[in-house]
Amino acid sequence: MKLFPCTLVYLDEDAAPGPNSTNRDPLSYVTQALCLNNSLRRVGLPMLTIVTNAPERVAQRFAGTPPEHWPAVTKLAATIELPKNMPFYAAHFKLDLMDQVAASLPDDTMMLLLDADMVALLPLDRSLIDRCAEAGIGAFDISDQVFPAYGSESVVADLEIVADRRLRNPRWYGGEFLLATPASLRRLVPRARAYYARYLSESARLEHHGDEAFISAALNTLVDEGQPLVEVGAYQAVGRHWAGNNYRDVRWFRCCSFVHLPGGKALLEREARFVDFAPDRFWRHLRVAHLRGRARHALKRIARVLNCSRLAMWSAFAIRGAKG
Known part of the structure; x- marks a missing residue:
């Protein structure tokens, strides 16, 4: 099974910046993606594809980088609409990315959806890829981080509002890592679109906003209906690191294939200045x-x-x- 690493870079200066972004440069995510692509190359994974609504602007940021180190760039067919002041505005368009990828990937290739503010440290374990291919989906369960931080009752209530049903074992999945076959994406995307519509109509009642809310709701209901899912965090396929946070010993992250640094974007942008990771x-x-x-x-x-x-x-x- 082949992998198709991709990331979303959605540019809209009229929208609210991401809550974790301190750099007001709209192309800063492209710089982070250059670092991610360098790290993918180093561990032998395929080249990153940036899916974006503004491919020409994205390509401008490649100036000064050797062409052989450039990620691929694909135009995003954006369809969803939402208020510009919605928290995590740009991340919502991952739904369009997933829809587009589901229609274009060959059956022998899995989508590896990553956030731009990540690095690859180790190759993904081949046996884990095989397990995810057999199940159809590999997702990153971060319930053990989100539930204590916001209260399990609040998080579960939001998931069940969006899903419009009681969930057997509600889990919250991080949006920075999703591994899925085309067939599983074709089941997930329609469900996520339906839940996105409900998420938008119920947004005033929700404590949590962003793509994780409706994608998690969709994954939960599919699992309740029998969809197998591999929880990749247990295999250290990915770890989410916040500087100074004692959630995990920092040494634990050295054994992760991918590290997500939502609060470390400036560090990644500095790393992108180097030709190699x-x-x-x-x-x-x-x-x-x-x-x-x-x-x-x-x-x-x-x-x-x-x-x-x-x-x-x-x-x-x-x-x-x-x-x-």
């Missing part, structure tokens, strides 16, 4: 960013404790004053 250089910079993040988290905790102490002290003074 060097893991040792990447890890050196990642460790520095992680230690800085740890320091920021510690300072925030100290500040919260001090604020609570001040509030308690002022409350005590106020009580004594009232008694006096």
Whole structure:
């Protein structure tokens, strides 16, 4: 089974920037994709294809990069409509990308949908690819990160609102990694389109927005109906890393095939300046960013404790004053 690595770069200056993006350059995601493509080349995976609504603008960012290092670029046939101020606006168009890929991929090729702010560190395990090909879908379950952060009741409620049904075992799947056969995509995309329409109509009731909401709802209902699904995170096919976060020891990520850095886009853009991706250089910079993040988290905790102490002290003074 062959792989077709692809990523979405949707450009619209009138839309709200992504919540995790600090670079207001609309082409910054293209720079990140160049880094991702360099890392794919290094581990022997196929060239990245950027699917975009603005191929000419995307290609402009390749200037200064050797042509043999350029990703492929494909025009996106965008069909969905949504408010420009919707959080994660651009990511919603992954649904159009998936629809387009489902119609064009040969049966012996699996879509490997990746976010641009990722790097490939190791080749994907061949036995895992075979398992995903047999099942039809390999997805990244991040419920253990999302449920504690937002409350399982809130997350499950959103999934069941979008799906308009009770789910047997609700799971939240990360949008940065999806491995799927064309046949499975042809089952997933129509379901996701139906749920996207409901997601849009119910958006005021939802706590969570973005492609993960309606894609996760679609995956959950397909699994409930018997669709096999391989959870790729357990195999360390992909890990989501936030600098300074203690969710996992940073060394765990060194054994992942892919690392997603939603808060490390600037690091990836710096890495893209180099002709080739060097893991040792990447890890050196990642460790520095992680230690800085740890320091920021510690300072925030100290500040919260001090604020609570001040509030308690002022409350005590106020009580004594009232008694006096």
